[in-house]
Amino acid sequence: MKKAYLSIGSNMGDRLQFLKDAVQMVQFDPEITVKTVSSIFETDPVGYTDQAAFLNIAVELETTLSPHELLAACQRIEQELGRKRIIRWGPRTVDLDILLYNDENIESDDLVIPHPRMAERAFVVIPLASISTDPALHQLAAEFDPEKEGIRLWTAFDGDDAFVHTES
Ligand SMILES: Nc1ncnc2c1ncn2[C@@H]1O[C@H](COP(=O)(O)OP(=O)(O)OP(=O)(O)O)[C@@H](O)[C@H]1O
Numbered sequence: 201m202k203k204a205y206l207s208i209g210s211n212m213g214d215r216l217q218f219l220k221d222a223v224q225m226v227q228f229d230p231e232i233t234v235k236t237v238s239s240i241f242e243t244d245p246v247g248y249t250d251q252a253a254f255l256n257i258a259v260e261l262e263t264t265l266s267p268h269e270l271l272a273a274c275q276r277i278e279q280e281l282g283r284k285r286i287i288r289w290g291p292r293t294v295d296l297d298i299l300l301y302n303d304e305n306i307e308s309d310d311l312v313i314p315h316p317r318m319a320e321r322a323f324v325v326i327p328l329a330s331i332s333t334d335p336a337l338h339q340l341a342a343e344f345d346p347e348k349e350g351i352r353l354w355t356a357f358d359g360d361d362a363f364v365h366t367e368s
Pocket residue numbers: 271285288289290295296297298299309310311312313314315316317
């Protein structure tokens with residue numbers, strides 16, 4: 201069983217529903233168990249700025265899928281939820297990126313882990329650090345000023361209490 205973290209974002213249509221649907225579809229995969237979902241953050245668009253604000257979350261999961269199988273699962277969910285690639289970094293119903301996979305470093309043509317742009321993205325690092333115990337991530341998150349970065353805590357993720365993993 202491997203531990204992985206995803207970043208999920210949406211800035212089109214019913215953003216909250218897209219996040220909930222995406223998490224539910226991830227959880228529905230028999231090879232994946234969702235352990236923790238971060239709170240939802242509303243974030244100003246980065247990269248291509250002439251678009252609506254995003255909702256972003258980070259998700260911790262356990263999986264028996266390989267990194268490439270996990271990428272395929274994420275891309276299938278994006279397709280099923282109607283994602284179309286029109287503008288690079290442009291509006292999307294839902295975007296699922298793999299941030300980390302079991303401390304592995306992967307550099308293939310179609311998959312790079314850790315995600316190559318994660319450290320510079322407050323909309324990724326702040327939700328991720330909020331569900332991680334890794335001191336390096338907490339340090340990275342502390343270097344961002346949420347107000348300056350345009351990041352606002354939006355609401356708890358209440359898609360399903362079963363997704364909230366409590367250590368016993
Ligand atoms: N860690 C990763 N997670 C998801 N996709 C990845 C990863 N590493 C490389 N990719 C590749 O990136 C390609 C483009 O992904 P996508 O269209 O979601 O990019 P984007 O979300 O617009 O931009 P960004 O990659 O900067 O977040 C995918 O087809 C995938 O093969």
